[in-house]
Structure formats: structure tokens, C-alpha cells
Amino acid sequence: MSLRPLQIAAGAVIGALIGAAVVFQVGTGRIQGALSDAMAGFHALTRGDAAAAAPPSNSKALQRDAAEQAQAKHLRDEQARQLRADQQKASGGAGNEALEAAARKERAWSQFYKKPAQCDGNPSNDVMTECANHYIRSKRQFEQAYAAGKQ
Numbered sequence: 001m002s003l004r005p006l007q008i009a010a011g012a013v014i015g016a017l018i019g020a021a022v023v024f025q026v027g028t029g030r031i032q033g034a035l036s037d038a039m040a041g042f043h044a045l046t047r048g049d050a051a052a053a054a055p056p057s058n059s060k061a062l063q064r065d066a067a068e069q070a071q072a073k074h075l076r077d078e079q080a081r082q083l084r085a086d087q088q089k090a091s092g093g094a095g096n097e098a099l100e101a102a103a104r105k106e107r108a109w110s111q112f113y114k115k116p117a118q119c120d121g122n123p124s125n126d127v128m129t130e131c132a133n134h135y136i137r138s139k140r141q142f143e144q145a146y147a148a149g150k151q
Helices: 003-026 028-047 058-091 096-112 125-148
Strands: none
Touching: 028 058, 096 125
16 A cells, blocks of 8 residues: 555645644734735736735734734634623533532542552552552442442
């Protein structure tokens, strides 16, 4: 089997990731602004208007970019706030109940499991393996008892 197709696929994936990172880092507003400036310049050149084809001054372009970035950030912040509000509304406080249930289970586990004295300190590899096996057996036993409502 030739590695060439895999290399091409890996290159495509890496290229897509780099492209996505650039778009995320630069922001779509700046890219769209640059594309619209380029298109305006192209149309001006094809009409023969060389003065209109000149790139915009840096200060105006920078001000526009800053305004677009601020607007995009505000929009992202507002969308994130709305998403959090929707999630909280949909959960109806279920998040607190889940946290409390997890805390109860953790307290029950800490009362159930007692680490053997031989597992303290710096045990040998054989003892460490036995300690790990003891932990796993205890955890399984606890999970079964907890699920059955005995803990």
C-alpha cells in the first residue's frame, strides 16, 4: 500500500485546520472587508478608474477593522450570554441536583473505601499492583451497591 494517498489526506486535513485557525484568529469581518476592498479595486481597474483602484488609507481601514472586530465581539458575547440563559432555562435547576447527587455519591465512596495500610508510602511494584486491583474491586463493589440503593 502506498503512503502517498495518506500523505495527501493528512496534508489536506492540516491545511484545513490551518485555514480554520487563520479565519478564527483574523476574524471573518476582516477577511470580508479585505475581499470587498479587493473586489472594489478590481472593478475600478476593469472600468479604467485607476484613482478608485488605490487601496484605502491605512487609518480608515484600521478604524473599520477595529469597528468590525468590536461589533463581532459584541455579537459573540451576546450570543454566548443568550446560549447560557437558554441552557439554564432548559435545565430548570437540574444542574444543581446533578451536582448534589455527585457530591452525595463521592461522600458515600469516601466512607466506603478504606485504603489498605500496605498501599501507603512507596510500595513495591507487586504491592502497587495489588493495591490497584483492590481499588478496582472495591469500586466495582461500591458501584453495584450504590446502584442497588444500599449505600
